[in-house]
Amino acid sequence: ASLETYYSGLMFTGYLKDVAKPVLLGGRYDQLLKSQDMNQSGMGFAIYLDEAFLSERQTASLAIENEYLKIALPKGRMAQKVIEIFEKSDLCAKDTLKDNRQLIFTDEEHKLQFYLVKPSDVAIYVEHGVADIGVVGKDVLMESQPDVLELLDLNFGKCVLAIAGFKDFKQDFNRPLKVATKYANQTRDYFASIGQAVELIALHGSIEVAPLLGLSDVIVDIVETGRTLKENHLEVLKVIAHSSARLVANQAAYRFKQVQMNEVIKKVAQQL
Numbered sequence: 001a002s003l004e005t006y007y008s009g010l011m012f013t014g015y016l017k018d019v020a021k022p023v024l025l026g027g028r029y030d031q032l033l034k035s036q037d038m039n040q041s042g043m044g045f046a047i048y049l050d051e052a053f054l055s056e057r058q059t060a061s062l063a064i065e066n067e068y069l070k071i072a073l074p075k076g077r078m079a080q081k082v083i084e085i086f087e088k089s090d091l092c093a094k095d096t097l098k099d100n101r102q103l104i105f106t107d108e109e110h111k112l113q114f115y116l117v118k119p120s121d122v123a124i125y126v127e128h129g130v131a132d133i134g135v136v137g138k139d140v141l142m143e144s145q146p147d148v149l150e151l152l153d154l155n156f157g158k159c160v161l162a163i164a165g166f167k168d169f170k171q172d173f174n175r176p177l178k179v180a181t182k183y184a185n186q187t188r189d190y191f192a193s194i195g196q197a198v199e200l201i202a203l204h205g206s207i208e209v210a211p212l213l214g215l216s217d218v219i220v221d222i223v224e225t226g227r228t229l230k231e232n233h234l235e236v237l238k239v240i241a242h243s244s245a246r247l248v249a250n251q252a253a254y255r256f257k258q259v260q261m262n263e264v265i266k267k268v269a270q271q272l
C-alpha cells in the first residue's frame with residue numbers, strides 16, 4: 001500500500017545529523033487496523049538501523065568537511081549564471097570558480113565547497129547527501145524525481161520540453177510513433193496521457209540527429225534558444241512542459257544546516 005493509504009492523518013519522519021535519508025518513519029495506522037477488523041486507532045514507527053549504523057561509519061570522514069556547506073553546480077551553460085549570482089551576493093570570493101578544468105573548489109573564507117558535475121547528476125549528489133544544496137533544471141527533477149527539497153525557482157535556464165520534428169511531418173497511424181529522447185519518463189507519461197501508442201528510443205545526447213537519419217519520426221527534447229532545431233531543419237510541434245533552474249537541498253542537511261542554508265537562500269533570492 002502507498003504511505004498515504006497505510007497511514008491516516010499524522011505522519012512523521014526522523015533524521016540524524018550527517019545521514020542523507022530519514023532514519024525513522026511513522027504515523028497513525030487507523031486504516032490498517034480497520035482492515036484487520038480492529039475498531040481502534042494505532043500509532044507506530046520504524047527505525048532504519050542500517051541507515052543509522054551506516055552513518056556511524058561515515059561520521060569520521062564527514063566530520064572533516066562538516067563545517068563546509070557543500071554545493072553541487074551543473075557544468076556547462078547554467079554554471080556561469082549560478083557562479084555570477086554567488087559572486088554578486090558575496091556568497092563566494094570572486095574568481096573562486098575560475099579554473100574551468102577543476103571540478104572541486106573550496107572557498108575557505110566563506111566555508112563553501114563547490115562541486116561542478118554533469119547537470120543531470122546534480123540531484124544525485126544532493127539526494128545522497130554528498131552535496132547539501134544544488135542547482136538543477138526542473139526538467140531533470142521531473143524526469144528523475146529525486147528525493148530532494150525544491151527551495152527556489154532561480155528564473156534562469158528557462159527552456160521547454162517539446163516534441164519536435166520536420167515541419168511537414170505526417171504521422172503514419174498504422175504503427176506506433178517512433179520517438180527518440182533522453183527524457184523517457186516524461187515522454188512515456190505524456191503520450192500515455194493522450195492515449196497515443198509510441199515506440200520509445202532512449203538516446204543520451206544529440207537527439208536532433210535521430211529524425212535526420214530516420215531512427216525516429218520525432219524527438220522529445222529540451223529547446224532553449226531553438227538554434228539546434230533550426231540548424232537541423234526541425235521545429236517544435238508541441239510543448240510538453242516548461243523548465244527553469246531550481247535550488248534544491250538534501251532533506252537531512254536542510255534540517256541540520258539551516259542557518260548556513262537560509263543565509264544562502266536569502267542572498268540568492270535577493271539576486272533574482
Ligand code: PRP
Nearest residue numbers: 205206221222223224225226227228229
Ligand atoms: C540540449 C538539448 C538540445 C539543445 C537545445 O542539448 O538536448 O540539443 O540543448 O538548445 P537550443 O534550443 O538553445 O539550441 P545539450 O547541450 O544538453 O547537449 P546533448 O543533448 O547533446 O547532451
